[in-house]
Amino acid sequence: MAIRASGTVERVYVRAEPEAGTLVRLAIPDSEAPKDGYFRIELGHPNYFALYSLALSAAINRYRLQIRTKADISPNETALVSYMVVDW
DSSP states (O other), rough: OOOOEEEEEEEEEEEEEEEEEEEESSSGGGGGOOGGGGGEETTTTTTHHHHHHHHHHHHTOOEEEEESSSOOOTSSSSSEEEEEOOOO
16 A cells, blocks of 8 residues: 555545544545545644645645655545645
């Protein structure tokens, strides 16, 4: 399994309770995607607002966003974001 995924942002979805945070979907093959295709930025992440801003900027500008997850990406679980990177 992989702990990284990279692609253009297809959707940014802000959620309230019970799992507050932001879900990000990348344009990647289904075989590389987590459950429901979403990577979750937890509201309690110390860099939540920076990560949210980076995902939004990548989406608006159609940049490739690289997401590093806390654990292996599994089709059975939503992947929790550790950090994200955009290269220009």
